[in-house]
Amino acid sequence: xxxxxxxxxxxxxxxxxxxxxxxxxxxxxxxxxxxxxxxxxxxxxxxxxxxxxxxxxxxxxxxxxxxxxxxxxxxxxxxxxxxxxxxxxxxxxxxxxxxxxxxxxxxxxxxxxxxxxxxxxxxxxxxxxxxxxxxxxxxxxxxxxxxxxxxxxxxxxxxxxxxxxxxxxxxxxxxxxxxxxxxxxxxxxxxxxxxxxxxxxxxxxxxxxxxxxxxxxxxxxxxxxxxxxxxxxxxxxxxxxxxxxxxxxxxxxxxxxxxxxxxxxxxxxxxxxxxxxxxxxxxxxxxxxxxxxxxxxxxxxxxxxxxxxxxxxxxxxxxxxxxxxxxxxxxxxxxxxxxxxxxxxxxxxxxxxxxxxxxxxxxxxxxxxxxxxxxxxxxxxxxxxxxxxxxxxxxxxxxxxxxxxxxxxxxxxxxxxxxxxxxxxxxxxxxxxxxxxxxxxxxxxxxxxxxxxxxxxxxxxxxxxxxxxxxxxx
Numbered sequence: 001x002x003x004x005x006x007x008x009x010x011x012x013x014x015x016x017x018x019x020x021x022x023x024x025x026x027x028x029x030x031x032x033x034x035x036x037x038x039x040x041x042x043x044x045x046x047x048x049x050x051x052x053x054x055x056x057x058x059x060x061x062x063x064x065x066x067x068x069x070x071x072x073x074x075x076x077x078x079x080x081x082x083x084x085x086x087x088x089x090x091x092x093x094x095x096x097x098x099x100x101x102x103x104x105x106x107x108x109x110x111x112x113x114x115x116x117x118x119x120x121x122x123x124x125x126x127x128x129x130x131x132x133x134x135x136x137x138x139x140x141x142x143x144x145x146x147x148x149x150x151x152x153x154x155x156x157x158x159x160x161x162x163x164x165x166x167x168x169x170x171x172x173x174x175x176x177x178x179x180x181x182x183x184x185x186x187x188x189x190x191x192x193x194x195x196x197x198x199x200x201x202x203x204x205x206x207x208x209x210x211x212x213x214x215x216x217x218x219x220x221x222x223x224x225x226x227x228x229x230x231x232x233x234x235x236x237x238x239x240x241x242x243x244x245x246x247x248x249x250x251x252x253x254x255x256x257x258x259x260x261x262x263x264x265x266x267x268x269x270x271x272x273x274x275x276x277x278x279x280x281x282x283x284x285x286x287x288x289x290x291x292x293x294x295x296x297x298x299x300x301x302x303x304x305x306x307x308x309x310x311x312x313x314x315x316x317x318x319x320x321x322x323x324x325x326x327x328x329x330x331x332x333x334x335x336x337x338x339x340x341x342x343x344x345x346x347x348x349x350x351x352x353x354x355x356x357x358x359x360x361x362x363x364x365x366x367x368x369x370x371x372x373x374x375x376x377x378x379x380x381x382x383x384x385x386x387x388x389x390x391x392x393x394x395x396x397x398x399x400x401x402x403x404x405x406x407x408x409x410x411x412x413x414x415x416x417x418x419x420x421x422x423x424x425x426x427x428x429x430x431x432x433x434x435x436x437x438x439x440x441x442x443x444x445x446x447x448x449x450x451x452x453x454x455x456x457x458x459x460x461x462x463x464x465x466x467x468x469x470x471x472x473x474x
Contacts, residue, residue, distance in 0.1 A: 007350035010035035011383040028339040035346030053342035065291040071327040073123045078326020084247040085254030090131035104210040126439035141450045144436045149206035153199040175399040195414025197462035257305040264297040333438040367470035369407040373398045374415040381423015385430040390420035408473040426455035
């Protein structure tokens with residue numbers, strides 16, 4: 001496309017407006033409108049195209065699974081709240097966890113139970129972590145960062161049993177087709193994990209900050225405490241907040257639905273994977289449709305939780321009211337995701353992929369190819385906020401460049417996966433960032449700025465490692 005550089009304009013508008021007014025929603029709407037106007041070259045048709053993008057986004061099956069999961073899980077959290085489950089579990093954990101290091105350590109200890117899918121993990125542990133952080137008056141920015149690092153930077157490094165594995169392997173498989181590479185897609189994927197330097201660097205940074213908690217100036221605690229005490233207009237939801245403080249603490253009202261959801265998720269992942277031809281448990285987890293399984297698991301959990309709460313004499317009208325209230329609390333995150341997905345559609349119609357590909361060419365020296373792929377992929381990932389989108393865009397390009405220049409294929413594949421991880425972790429458009437900020441009541445732009453500062457350190461370390469590794473592995 002001749003004017004493919006115009007595809008950058010909507011993303012630039014979103015980023016600049018978010019920084020200016022400290023709210024991402026107006027920038028997303030304006031960016032989507034401008035992108036649609038550029039596509040159609042007409043104001044009225046541009047408005048129509050905007051609606052078309054939104055409808056197309058809502059018509060996508062995978063998107064609707066994610067939206068359904070977010071709303072239903074939000075409803076489940078609302079029911080756990082009014083039944084005293086979160087209050088009870090938080091009070092019980094509060095007797096065990098008394099320090100910032102203890103809470104951050106608790107976040108890491110939940111990994112074996114919640115590692116399958118980033119959104120699933122954040123939604124599972126977020127409400128309890130929020131309650132404990134508020135009780136102990138801890139900086140929510142740092143707590144949220146630990147949640148996100150222990151999610152994004154761990155899940156992308158796991159070779160089995162996550163929602164990412166099947167997609168990542170399929171990308172490698174499609175990208176090496178016809179290139180006569182003597183390794184299987186899964187072998188390349190396994191080797192690339194060793195070269196996902198950004199995720200590894202952020203994992204180390206996250207562990208260090210968990211145990212190194214005596215440098216408050218590094219994290220601007222004074223500002224964070226002000227944000228902690230000012231979650232918004234003091235009159236917003238004041239009645240519901242007061243109601244929740246009066247509920248009786250009942251930890252089993254959280255333990256039952258959470259463990260039921262975990263058990264169902266694992267069982268249904270195995271069942272769905274085996275129905276798709278998997279022979280082993282790990283293979284089943286890789287082949288399963290994780291987004292549908294999570295949606296199905298939370299739906300079944302909701303049904304049994306309703307019955308469980310009614311049997312424990314919880315008023316039905318309270319359960320229903322707080323189910324809808326909990327789901328509605330996720331509408332901000334859902335709205336942002338819908339607009340981001342729609343914005344991505346407009347960018348692709350403007351030739352975003354063509355522009356990125358054409359700016360590279362095939363002139364790169366072999367040793368620098370992985371580093372350039374990581375750098376450009378990270379910038380793109382920050383703009384689009386999607387690890388999957390970044391991987392889908394750069395995997396064919398990265399493997400083709402590696403094959404033509406003689407660069408290491410696993411190293412380049414690792415650089416592609418690392419660039420997507422950077423975008424997902426640092427971008428204000430990332431679904432993990434949006435969900436964490438929404439659950440912890442953090443200003444999205446301030447939180448993403450805070451994460452970008454830490455992510456930049458990991459990004460610089462990764463870039464240096466790709467340059468050094470490129471020299472020795474070429």
